[in-house]
Amino acid sequence: MCDHLFVVTGGPGTGKSTLIEELARRGLHSMPEAGRAIIRDQVRIGGAAVPWGDRALYAELMLGWELRSYHEAAALERPVMMDRGIPDVVGYLTLIGLPVAAHIEAAARLHPYNRLVFLAPYWPAIFTQDDERKQDRREAEATGRVLGETYARLGYRVVELPFRGVEERADFVLARVEGER
Template structure:
């Protein structure tokens, strides 16, 4: 099963793009980070990026690895992940807590298909909310750390243009068509 990841800056439209791909009948995997933040807020937990960054990093990595491992059934149907375990490694570098060797080994044992799609920082659509409390400057650093981490892991990166959501979906499906013919997971 081809597994593709969409990474990039916080607030750059990744989740909107994932939702649009799901509407096109592709299998998608939501971002673990926002799920963790929502759960921690509901349970009054502390594994939050503004309280216990190392605990957040660890949960982010574990959830992202589990999501990757749970996506099975080898077929030619593409699956799109909203971020991945590589982001946990990138986040560790941002907070001054390098990923332990065990994380690096677990990440190296799992590979996404090429290319990795990257959403660059986009100030015009960037917003904050209860789960995203950081500013745009943090989003730029997030983007830079993610690009560095994916490149260090050996991935080919393709930047998604800052265009309408329909054009972004067309860009991705066009990229896939050039690689091979991948069909949506639930063709109509």
């Protein structure tokens, strides 16, 4: 187990990436989110692996990205904040009603993170859509719920982030990360 890898997960537009940027500013290592980068690249090259295209292929690319991020982060010694993790791929497939292939479930079980996972719940005050984030409010809420259930099913202790500004959220996370060390 990689006890120094801490996942921040949740639906789109819930402040995950902003929080992780703040934690990085405070000196923690971080790994970026797969989804946005994959979408940007796929749109740029005319690829089909996007959530509104070949969703199974999109999930496979996310899995590859998350595995690479996991191995890169595991080699670091200090706490690393992960903008999503391998179980997010399981949750994504569950959310969209596609089967979770055995190799994806195995990847989630064979690459454990710290058992403490931070869930950014749907927050109407900050939720926005853009060219890469096309989910509506209903799907954003459902995504957070399914991801929380997925991590819990895999044995993680899911802690919801408070509806507070980024600095207070960062303080909340840092206090719990320190408590885990």
